[in-house]
Amino acid sequence: MAIPKYNEMMPAVIEFLGDGEMHTALETAQFVAKTFGLTEAELQERLPSGVPCVSNRVGWALAYLKKAGLIERPKRACYRLTRTGQEAYRKGSACVTLEYLRQFPSFTPYVSHQDRSNAGTPSAPEAPSSQTQSPQEMMDAALAELNASLADDLMTELMKISDTDFERLVAHLLIKMGYGSFRLNEDAVTKKSGDEGIDGIITADKFGFDAIYIQAKRWKLESTVGRPDIQKFLGALVGQGATKGLFITTGRFSEGAIRYAEKQLHAKIVLVDGVQLTKLMIEYDFGVSSAATYTIKRVDYDFFQEEI
Template sequence: MTMPTWDQTMFPIMKELSDGNVHTAKHLRERVIETFAMTADEQGETLKSGQSRISNRVYWGLTDLRKAELIENAGKRGSYRITENGQVFLNAHRDGFALEELESVPAFIAWKRGYLARNIELKGSQTSDLNNADATSHSDELTPEDLLEKASEQLNEALAAELLDRIMANDPYFFERLVTRLILSLGYGDLSQTTSSEITKKSGDGGIDGVVRLDRLGLDSVYIQAKRWNRDHVVGRPDIQGFVGALVGNGAQRGVFITTSRFSEEARRYAEESMRSSNLSVVLIDGMTLTKLMIEYNVGVSVKTSYEVKAVDSDFFDNE
């Protein structure tokens, strides 16, 4: 079906708890999965932290239901039960409810006012209407972790664009050094022992710009084609044909074509066909992929700020 948003998990959670019994978060998550007929792929989705996305959304659904005092912890770790107020609320919303209805619950309003008082700097005479202020702990559809991921993606997109601008503003020799550093950072060769001089430059040698020796004897190598072309340039099939031909001519099995521009669909298709029909392994890296790899492997970038997201250490509180 589809991945439910965090607030969509609340109604099936409440329905399951309506029997008055104690249920674990795991059991409630399984009921949400059944309700939305989630596929195996959807169930397998994770956040960048490695946490299950659906588990994260169920967690925040449970969190807001507890803020509204519609459910409560049942003593045992990760276990919940419905409250008397929860039963009354569910009886009034048997066909379902959304965040708007939850925000009308007195306990949730009280929590929201406290949140505002602690976290929002009121302006002027501080006579702002707390009920009208937008101070929910997360958006209607995204959990705080989702928002962190989204913000990280937006920052990285802006950083990638800036990196490409910087690359294009530098001379070709800088690009050669960049390619060397990136290839070594990707694990081709030993970064701690290999120097730039060990990238054997072969400009004009039948479509090969350089060779990375993966071992000291040079028995295994990766052949490189690096082109610093304008971003509006399109690398076509003939360019890849020439590169593949050069690989075959040199008896190579691995090649990486790196460009600051982009590849045409025909070029990508030809590279895929070449790998299927031979023992060749050809990797195409365009401008956006290049900058994303630079960010991932910390080439030309440094960490500006780090945020730690902490969770309860369940073992600490487990007396069993």
């Protein structure tokens, strides 16, 4: 089953705290995971920001319930039901929904702010919504959408440059990623005459102990690199006595090409398509610049436990 949304977890949280005792956030998350029968793979699932999905959603379920006054936090990361929460528990934890929380004055301003934040959001099923996603997930979804648009813009620019410039760009991207250095790889792109099917050679580390042979093809986005192209590249590697090859294209690879590259034993061939290429450029700040930076802050509980 899919991992429940944070609001779907709220009844399980109330059920767990129904014994009147104080429990940690970790204990609560473990109970929720067991209640919904989450698999190990689902427990390991992370948001694009790297935050564990389950713990993030349980955290927001706790935050919403605390805003409504159903639970309290007597000490750091520990929760228990309030009188209001105990009443909800007696009525049946299944009644605890976002609509149920709206009756509490302390929750109304909070959820109203969330609703205003989502005003004008398209009503497509995948659109972020305070009814289905936590604020962290909404930010991650917005970032993913911005990066998807950025990737499209990057690809448009890549298709405007010459083949030679594309080969240089690939070599410099690898250097940006930590392979070699500009000094060691200033002539990474091979000359057109006599390149023997190799577009570039770059050292695999900053000391130049090993080399990666590059094939960089700026092909149309709908173009498919097939098995014969990878076979030719492998032949070029063998001719150079090389064991490491990187084939990068703005197009895509066929299933046959992928399988052929994967089964090679004597030469490691890595394939990078257009989608992966733009992702790497964004990840390593290559050909892009920061438009805005947002810092997410939380309460420093240790601060309040020390003498001020």
